[in-house]
Amino acid sequence: MPVKQESTLDALVRMRIRSLRKARGWSLDNLAERSDISPSQLSRIETGHRRISLDQLTAIASALGKSVDQLVESPDDSDVVIRPDRDEDRGLTTWLLSGDNGPQGLTVAKMRITDPAGAVAPDDLGVHPGRDWFTVLSGTVVLYLGERVIRVEAGQAASFSTMTPHTLRADRGPAEVLCILDHNGERNHLHASP
Structure with a gap:
């Protein structure tokens, strides 16, 4: 063999x-x-x-x-099949679609969010330089953006400054999003905190 x-x-x-x-x-x-x-x-x-x-x-x-x-x-x-990265503690499964080949240093990822919407502690909100963009593929996402709570449903998209404290949660069941992140966004959203 x-x-x-x-x-x-x-x-x-x-x-x-x-x-x-x-x-x-x-x-x-x-x-x-x-x-x-x-x-x-x-x-x-x-x-x-x-x-x-x-x-x-x-x-x-x-x-x-x-x-x-x-x-x-x-x-x-392994260069063709994209396998999910599951983070049960964060209620997040990620498929890194762009790998090292993202255009202009951007990362494209699909995320499945299972962490339910509800009370969000200040420590749950992240801040980093840049902008994030996502579109909801299925389900409904709750975007916590500073003091605002914004529902983004399947077929809708959102774009926002990431200097505003933010996080995403799923509303009434899992939600899937396609997101585009800059380097800071990738580091903060796709990699668990130590």
């Missing part, structure tokens, strides 16, 4: 090299020039007629603007 896994990963690396080269519109000669490996060696590497040495893999990765890790990452489903 390990031999099959190795050959599967080897074939995946070869396919990634070829696909990245072609996506850039490069011929074997173009990649050869950038990696200091002959076109014939590159051809044999891509077709599986030659094993890839570590120094060749490093040179190819660099020429393609990728890390070696990116070329050899496991072909499992």
Whole structure:
């Protein structure tokens, strides 16, 4: 079995090299020039007629603007399937949709809120620089914003300055929201306090 896994990963690396080269519109000669490996060696590497040495893999990765890790990452489903992060104490389940690829440093996340609306202690309200934006996908969210209590129902959205103390709770059952957060919002909303 390990031999099959190795050959599967080897074939995946070869396919990634070829696909990245072609996506850039490069011929074997173009990649050869950038990696200091002959076109014939590159051809044999891509077709599986030659094993890839570590120094060749490093040179190819660099020429393609990728890390070696990116070329050899496991072909499992972790880069495709987004698994939830459950925080039972906070009544929050989060799916981080944007990962490290959020536009302009923003994070996109889906959140399922089960913590019920009701009495909110001052310590429950957070403040941080920036703005938060969310739309309610299902259920109803109660937005505590300073002294204000605002109901936001499915199909509605909210945007507000996060310098105003705030928190979200679910009203009469779980609610799901899609939110866009800046770096400060991600740190304050998606990561539990120590």
